Amino acid sequence: MIPFIVTAFVAFLFYLVLVVGSGSVLFWSWEEIIAGVIIGLVTGVIARKIFCRSENYRMLHPVRLIGILIYICGPFLVELTKANLDVAYRVITGNVRPGIIRLHSGMKSDLALTMLAHSITLTPGTLSIDIDEKNHDLFIHIIHLNEGDEKKEAFEAREIFSYMNIPAWIRRVAE
Template identity: 60%
Template sequence: MIAFLVTAGAAFLMYLILTAGSGTIGFWSLSELVMGVLLAILTGLIARNFLCRSKSFRLLDPRRLLLLLVYVPGPFFVELTKANLDVAYRVITMKIRPGIVRVHSGLKTDLGIFMLANSITLTPGTLSVGIDEETNDLFIHNINIGEGDEKREVIESTELFGLVNLPAWIRRIAE
């Protein structure tokens, strides 16, 4: 039941965003609102088992959603900018020292691992290649491994990020 409500609510929100500016009730016209409610109920009936696979609804907490809205344009965007300057430097100079290392994430939930893997892919010099599903360790292709790091068995995830501690943010949002 709660999965149905969450899915239908998300679908209705998406419909409202896509049709903003169509009429006079707020930004919407009456026909768009009625159609949106009908389509949201239909979507919720069909897709409730796809959107909410695990039975935890941690992200419904408004404080976590607010943190997520701060996280994406704030710390994440800072690291994204730094990553692109780094890639620009490597494209021009071709100074690379690549390798695949094992990174200890310290996160327990699937959502946390998912967010960390995606954040790693878009942050400086790193690209997530694989996941060890028993220990939740990530395998990271690093374009420029520091001297001596290739001999270490496991690297902590906080060492990958220079300016902002992204794993701590993800732990606050997802766990």
């Protein structure tokens, strides 16, 4: 019952965020609120086993949710901006030397590894292409390998993200 309630409530809140600002009751109309309740209930029935896989609801803790927002709006946005500028520079100058590297993530949970893989994929110039589930390593295609990097067996995550320690943020939030 708890997975259904949690999933329905999160779906309802997500729906309200998507339709904010178009009504007369605070920011929504009564029709939108009723539609949100119906969509939330249907989503709760369909996705309760997907959204809440176990009895561990640690990611619904408000401190962790605030941590995710701080991570996205802070260090990840900085890295994203730097990567955009770097890719633009490489496209203009033609200074591209693509390659695939093995990244030792050091993550212990699947959620943390998934967050790191998605953060890497969302960053321009990088793409997570595979995961070694035994060692929690990622294989990443990057737009530019430095001289001698192709001889390295594995990279550390701090070598990919140059400014902020992105893996430490992900560990704080997800592990």
